[in-house]
Amino acid sequence: MLTCFACARPHDAAAPTKVCDACGMPLRVDLDLPPGAPEERIRREDASLWRYADLLPVPRARAVTLGEGWTPVVGVGDDVWIKDESRNPTGSFKARGMSLAVSAAVERGAQRLVAPSAGNAAGALAAYGAHAGVPVAVAMPADTPRAFVDECHHYGAQVHLVDGTIADAGRFLAERRGPADVDVSTMREPYRVEGKKTMGYELFEQFDGDLPDVVVYPTGGGTGLVGMWKAWNELERLGWIGSARPRLVVVQAAGCAPIVRAHDRGADGTEPWLQPATAAFGLRVPSPIGGFLCLRAIAGTAGTAVAVAEERIHHAAAALAAHSGLDICPEGGAAWAAVAQLRADDWIRPGERTVVFNTGTGLKYR
């Protein structure tokens, strides 16, 4: 069953995927979680996110998969690990969400898949659409680095470059959407969160059933943050963890920080960020529809929100790459810079196990 995250109205899961009929806000997948221990429910022989097929809304047999997920956590210093999402197909964590979203859309008879993107989601959608044999159209801001555009063409997608931000790209596609098109935009269908939630399950396994103390996540639309928060709530319902949670840290760029601003003001929703500017393109999301859910996830885990200045983002990405040998993207650099700030403020205390998300490859930004 699907339930509106905002007004709790129920929706039929077999219907085409979309937002709430009543209030236009994001829908959540509510699963019947079959009881059973992790040994029975996790297929450990599958080195992809489909090891959690029992906790996902698409049967393994109908998965559109390129082997996404089950990425390593790499230690980079005392009590700090990088969850390295650059290892995914198409080089980012967007592969997780698109595997589930494309699988669900194909099950419901999608004729064409469309989405606006900051770059990485477009590449992932193009690849999963190609694998499923369903045409894809994406729209991206005109200043998106060339490698993201080339990647989409490489997978045979139709690409539109639009002046402005991802919000303008979304409006461009909405005006041209055909009746058989399925929109898989961030938080405008419920299955990308289902793919991203597997990051939360993986941390459970990778920390031997004992989650880390702090999780630092570069946030644009917030799918991964909301996904992990949902994952841990599901694990508690299954009885695999207790009520303790990692403290979730939303990291945004100072040039586009609607969630940080709302958090600092104690608001329960975000206001559009005017004139957003950052070269961490995945964080250039001026009006996230799921912003209120990110704020709930922060509040529900005693977390916080941090904005990082533009020049610190790029220094931190370069410094972490040179220190670790990992392929760090600007968004991962922002998260790394936030860790230094939170340690200096003693918000992260010595000995607290901290996981920092490197959400994609840095190579496409050159």
Ligand SMILES: Cc1ncc(COP(=O)(O)O)c(C=O)c1O
């Ligand atoms: C590399 C990278 N990091 C972070 C984000 C933000 O992700 P989310 O929308 O899940 O907050 C994006 C989104 O485009 C991205 O491409």
